[in-house]
Amino acid sequence: MEIEREQMEVDVLFVGAGPGNLSAALHLMNLLNAHNQAVEKGLKHGDIFPLDEMMIVMIEKGSEVGAHGFSGAVLDPVAVKELMPDWLEQGCPVEGEVEDDAVVFLTANRAMKLPITPPPLDNHGMYVISLARFCRWLGEKCEEAGVQIFPGFPGVKVLFDEDQRVIGVRTGDKGMDPDGNLKENFEPGIDLVAKVTVFGEGPRGHLTTELERELGIQKGKNPQTYEMGVKEIVELPEARVAPGQVIHTMGYPLSLQSVGGGFLYGMTGNRVAVGLVVDLHGQDPCIDAHRDLQKLKAHPWVAELLEGGKVVQYGGKALAAGGFLAMPRIAFDGGMIVGDAASMLDGMRLKGIHTAMKAGMLAAETLFEGLVKNDLSASQIETYQTRVRRSYIHEELYKVRNFHSALDNGMATGMFKVGFQYLFGLMNKDKTVSEDHLRTVEISKMYPDDSHIDQLSDGIKYDGELFLDKLTDAYLSGTLHEEKQPSHLRLSNPDQCAVCWRLYRAPCTRFCPVEVYQMPEDVDEQVEKRLAGLSIGPDTPRHGNLSKAFVPAPGEHDRGVKDGAPSVPGQQWPNQLLHINFTNCVHCKTCDIKCPYLNLTWTPPEGGGGPNYTMT
Numbered sequence: 001m002e003i004e005r006e007q008m009e010v011d012v013l014f015v016g017a018g019p020g021n022l023s024a025a026l027h028l029m030n031l032l033n034a035h036n037q038a039v040e041k042g043l044k045h046g047d048i049f050p051l052d053e054m055m056i057v058m059i060e061k062g063s064e065v066g067a068h069g070f071s072g073a074v075l076d077p078v079a080v081k082e083l084m085p086d087w088l089e090q091g092c093p094v095e096g097e098v099e100d101d102a103v104v105f106l107t108a109n110r111a112m113k114l115p116i117t118p119p120p121l122d123n124h125g126m127y128v129i130s131l132a133r134f135c136r137w138l139g140e141k142c143e144e145a146g147v148q149i150f151p152g153f154p155g156v157k158v159l160f161d162e163d164q165r166v167i168g169v170r171t172g173d174k175g176m177d178p179d180g181n182l183k184e185n186f187e188p189g190i191d192l193v194a195k196v197t198v199f200g201e202g203p204r205g206h207l208t209t210e211l212e213r214e215l216g217i218q219k220g221k222n223p224q225t226y227e228m229g230v231k232e233i234v235e236l237p238e239a240r241v242a243p244g245q246v247i248h249t250m251g252y253p254l255s256l257q258s259v260g261g262g263f264l265y266g267m268t269g270n271r272v273a274v275g276l277v278v279d280l281h282g283q284d285p286c287i288d289a290h291r292d293l294q295k296l297k298a299h300p301w302v303a304e305l306l307e308g309g310k311v312v313q314y315g316g317k318a319l320a321a322g323g324f325l326a327m328p329r330i331a332f333d334g335g336m337i338v339g340d341a342a343s344m345l346d347g348m349r350l351k352g353i354h355t356a357m358k359a360g361m362l363a364a365e366t367l368f369e370g371l372v373k374n375d376l377s378a379s380q381i382e383t384y385q386t387r388v389r390r391s392y393i394h395e396e397l398y399k400v401r402n403f404h405s406a407l408d409n410g411m412a413t414g415m416f417k418v419g420f421q422y423l424f425g426l427m428n429k430d431k432t433v434s435e436d437h438l439r440t441v442e443i444s445k446m447y448p449d450d451s452h453i454d455q456l457s458d459g460i461k462y463d464g465e466l467f468l469d470k471l472t473d474a475y476l477s478g479t480l481h482e483e484k485q486p487s488h489l490r491l492s493n494p495d496q497c498a499v500c501w502r503l504y505r506a507p508c509t510r511f512c513p514v515e516v517y518q519m520p521e522d523v524d525e526q527v528e529k530r531l532a533g534l535s536i537g538p539d540t541p542r543h544g545n546l547s548k549a550f551v552p553a554p555g556e557h558d559r560g561v562k563d564g565a566p567s568v569p570g571q572q573w574p575n576q577l578l579h580i581n582f583t584n585c586v587h588c589k590t591c592d593i594k595c596p597y598l599n600l601t602w603t604p605p606e607g608g609g610g611p612n613y614t615m616t
């Protein structure tokens, strides 16, 4: 059915209200406003005209700016100082300046503070912030400057012209039932047609993936690899971690063969952010960051700090960790990419806010120059790539480009290599890497005895206060989705999950930080029956290069097992083995990245759905 859509023409469109795009839009408006004032006062000469009727528009899938803002977060203030030299006087919400930081190595029962903090983790002079609050503040500054922000509007499709020039973005439809039929309140998405579109979707963006498919922006680069982090805000009975105090942990509960670590960042109001980052490039089919976060809190040294505490907010999100070697083409005809979507996170320092902001400002300068010259051609837009190459983003990312590959065999050997590289600049050879989902090994290779899998959760006692199960934590993320809509988590082949259970024990049922995926209690029996009647087997090839074999549209139910009816909301296929409770999804994107068969595709749900972070 052809749906009639409104078209709206704008000058510049920003997709995603993260720190990258918010800085871009604010810097652009500041440049335009200064230009217009100078023209009005007759201070500019030559072929100069005012740019006072510009439509600078930003869309954001969250219900408000900052609602999907999730990070650590220790802010390197280098970019915000450039954007707004009097940022603190202008009321930027910070939790505290870092004056005290430490790295602590944990074994199962002991803690050893490293005598010196390794330079990449030295955070003196940085600031602990909540990204959710920081983005809200930046959003207000943008609106004051004249940016038109539309929260609750996800971009669902990139619009191209006949020459493959990006000409804008389609926003999502509202008011479809789970089968894809139009409800009475149906509102079609709008086609936002822009002279230039700036993509700042963060990690694993839905539209950024489409850009790769259509324009091949990742060609010649490493595929992007990811980590994922979960974090709880814990309210303590008294201030035991000072606002701005930073503690990083290494070791327990992660094994020395895996990569990642914990953090505790002191916040105002006797609060502390307690988080854990795990590597999605690892081989373990049983990764579960939420489980390991609970174990971290139960460690005697951490437990003493958190005693009597109560979790008040929770969330999770992926991080694009591929760095310089995975950086896509960030400028093309009609568009630019900033921040995590452009692989600008410094994995060694676990910092990407300042690089995203700087990239945004460079994108703004490219746009401003083009608008003044009345030239937004591909060659003008491509100067953004050069600006990034000449900036501290390039310098910082190039230096640490082999950080992740040095850790390929785990933290134990990796940290020596990394230290050596850092001190003497001897980088291991640039390495091509495989996609994260292809790295997962079969369960029998990692856990020869099934009882080892149960032991992974040993020692966790949920108490409803400091130790919360996934569903209680999901509630504390403030997540809401309209229930009567098609599931935004699209399962390509329902039968594949039976094979996956046999070989990998369905990793999505563990790595999802809010338990969206569940298998029925009699899963072993059902898998037995299904595999007996199906022609697919353990040798079924896994897809590569983000080429999803088939992504069903809403209402597409023709390939499931035919002898039953859909039983659970969110199921797409009749008698689907895997239960999908999409309403809990916090948009972390891990399932889109780490399903061993790329069998799940994350798509933007109806606008405004998802978490409602206020402190993360």
Ligand SMILES: Cc1cc2nc3c(=O)[nH]c(=O)nc-3n(C[C@H](O)[C@H](O)[C@H](O)COP(=O)(O)OP(=O)(O)OC[C@H]3O[C@@H](n4cnc5c(N)ncnc54)[C@H](O)[C@@H]3O)c2cc1C
Pocket: 015, 016, 017, 018, 019, 020, 021, 059, 060, 061, 062, 066, 068, 069, 070, 071, 072, 073, 074, 075, 076, 131, 153, 154, 155, 156, 200, 201, 202, 203, 205, 206, 207, 228, 229, 230, 231, 275, 277, 316, 317, 318, 319, 338, 339, 340, 341, 345, 350, 351, 352, 353, 354, 356, 604
């Ligand atoms: C656990 C964790 C800890 C971290 N710690 C730190 C730290 O201490 N210091 C640091 O500097 N960095 C840290 N980072 C990284 C940092 O958060 C990111 O590098 C930074 O947020 C990237 O900014 P961005 O603007 O590129 O994207 P994001 O912050 O991801 O923002 C993207 C925005 O776009 C919206 N969006 C996405 N797709 C669409 C769409 N299709 N339509 C409309 N809107 C869309 C999203 O809802 C979101 O609001 C951490 C990250 C994590 C996950």
Ligand code: SF4
Pocket: 496, 497, 498, 500, 501, 506, 507, 508, 509, 517, 578, 594, 595, 596, 597, 598, 599, 600
């Ligand atoms: S969705 Fe992916 S990870 Fe989950 S059971 Fe199916 S194939 Fe396995």
Ligand code: SF4
Pocket: 489, 511, 512, 513, 514, 515, 516, 584, 585, 586, 587, 588, 589, 590, 591, 592, 602
């Ligand atoms: S369903 Fe996928 S994107 Fe949503 S929270 Fe779970 S793993 Fe993350």
